[in-house]
Amino acid sequence: MSNVLLIAEHDAGVVKKTSLKALTAAKVIATKQGGNVTVLVYGAGAPAAAEILKTFGVSTVYTVQGEVFDHPVAEALLAATIEAQKASGATFVLAASSSTSKDFLPRVAARLNAGMASDVMAIIDAKTFKRPMWAGNITATVELTTALKVATVRATEFETASEGGGTGTVQALSVPIDSGSLKSRFVKRVEVKSTRPDVTSAARVVSGGRGVKSAEGFKIIENLADALGAGVGASRAVCDAGWVPNDLQIGQTGKVVAPDLYIAVGISGAIQHIAGMKGSKVIVAINKDPEAPIFQVADYGLVADLFVAVPQFIEAIRS
Ligand SMILES: Cc1cc2nc3c(=O)[nH]c(=O)nc-3n(C[C@H](O)[C@H](O)[C@H](O)COP(=O)(O)OP(=O)(O)OC[C@H]3O[C@@H](n4cnc5c(N)ncnc54)[C@H](O)[C@@H]3O)c2cc1C
CATH class of the missing domain: 3.40.50.620 (HUPs)
Incomplete structure (x- = not known):
């Protein structure tokens, strides 16, 4: 057997x-x-x-x-x-x-x-x-x-x-x-508490990239996620900059997600990021650069300044 x-x-x-x-x-x-x-x-x-x-x-x-x-x-x-x-x-x-x-x-x-x-x-x-x-x-x-x-x-x-x-x-x-x-031992567990859905099982994920400019700027991503009841992800650039915790990272060296809807905001679409989200059913990209590689994998693309487009998006969802 x-x-x-x-x-x-x-x-x-x-x-x-x-x-x-x-x-x-x-x-x-x-x-x-x-x-x-x-x-x-x-x-x-x-x-x-x-x-x-x-x-x-x-x-x-x-x-x-x-x-x-x-x-x-x-x-x-x-x-x-x-x-x-x-x-x-x-x-x-x-x-x-x-x-x-x-x-x-x-x-x-x-x-x-x-x-x-x-x-x-x-x-x-x-x-x-x-x-x-x-x-x-x-x-x-x-x-x-x-x-x-x-x-x-x-x-x-x-x-x-x-x-x-x-x-x-x-x-x-x-x-x-x-x-x-044992040659290693458990020291402590630091749990990240979040009221938002976990990105690996969420039906919707909103991720922010370096385009948000700062930790303060990342709040716009969280606001959009909350309006949609979505999980929050980030590119490695954002995690490395210390704007958000590392456990938000999506990609080759982060989490692999495949939600029904993935919204990439201010993310260029490096292959290492795409490796972690390209299995998503519908991919939406918001980026001010029409040549950004993320548009090659996106089902819907919006060429716009995220600081203008995302607040309008949130308002439209809320109304
Ligand atoms: C071994 C290795 C492993 C890696 N693993 C990962 C990984 O797991 N996950 C990951 O994400 N990366 C990973 N990376 C890093 C990856 O190569 C990229 O550097 C990273 O994904 C870039 O992040 P970004 O798209 O946020 O930043 P950038 O590439 O700097 O892109 C920022 C984007 O924001 C846009 N933008 C700027 N301002 C605005 C605005 N106002 N409105 C709208 N758009 C705007 C720009 O046009 C640009 O496209 C890895 C790299 C290596 C070498």
């Missing part, structure tokens, strides 16, 4: 949407290689997350608990994943692409002597995948030739899995770890 093991992330027991999308990918792979989907969840909220996940047509949900898994470092997740892989007999281990999975899954691949594909966008068969290269300018088709395989999947490219298809069992795994033996 060639089972698949998905490592799912959750927030206090609520399974992340990105993991439910990765579950769809896990199901496709399991069908193609003829096995079951199993899942691993870790940390204090793991039992609650497992109760949700077991209703999604998976065979087993493994839970791992203990203080070290509440804010786990990559070494701890490596140990937990190896235990779950052994217990499940999985020949394929995957997770949604995230800063966490990018940290620990390559270690899992190294430990298992497994080939790894990152940011999988499409599954051709159980060993052949499409993934982006060169900041998304090239889509490569890669084949994993090892017996065990590891992948991260780009959640924006897969539908959210739906419940049904049988109820799986929940099994607690014991993964004893001496936190003193």
Whole structure:
């Protein structure tokens, strides 16, 4: 049996949407290689997350608990994943692409002597995948030739899995770890509180670029986002300038988003930015330079001074 093991992330027991999308990918792979989907969840909220996940047509949900898994470092997740892989007999281990999975899954691949594909966008068969290269300018088709395989999947490219298809069992795994033996340790978690929707799951995203000129100027982006009930993003130039926090960055080295509507304001459209938003269903660009590359990917473009056009836009929405 060639089972698949998905490592799912959750927030206090609520399974992340990105993991439910990765579950769809896990199901496709399991069908193609003829096995079951199993899942691993870790940390204090793991039992609650497992109760949700077991209703999604998976065979087993493994839970791992203990203080070290509440804010786990990559070494701890490596140990937990190896235990779950052994217990499940999985020949394929995957997770949604995230800063966490990018940290620990390559270690899992190294430990298992497994080939790894990152940011999988499409599954051709159980060993052949499409993934982006060169900041998304090239889509490569890669084949994993090892017996065990590891992948991260780009959640924006897969539908959210739906419940049904049988109820799986929940099994607690014991993964004893001496936190003193780990080479890194969790120090603190700084949460950015926002009342706005998260850009990775928002239906609408408004992003601002260097064209806003300053931190003060960026407020116009926030006002437009609030008028639309949208998430707020930014180009790297804006984050690097310290006008907004880094977690707003969209692009190759930031977040990858694919909302129904993406509005890029005062953003030139460098390939590294486009790599993070070109999957959006409708792209609107507002830029005063008619030659700006962003217009090449935009469905609707407005050549205008953002400080004139955006307030008019907000007024039109509000009225
Ligand atoms: C390895 C690497 C990784 C990178 N990763 C990322 C990434 O993840 N995300 C990312 O965004 N960038 C990334 N970059 C940086 C990227 O190359 C660009 O430098 C950056 O995206 C530019 O940001 P910008 O469009 O806001 O600024 P600019 O390129 O300076 O563009 C500003 C735009 O605003 C317009 N403008 C100015 N004033 C107005 C006005 N009043 N009204 C309307 N329009 C106006 C201008 O015409 C211009 O098009 C990366 C670069 C490298 C080398």
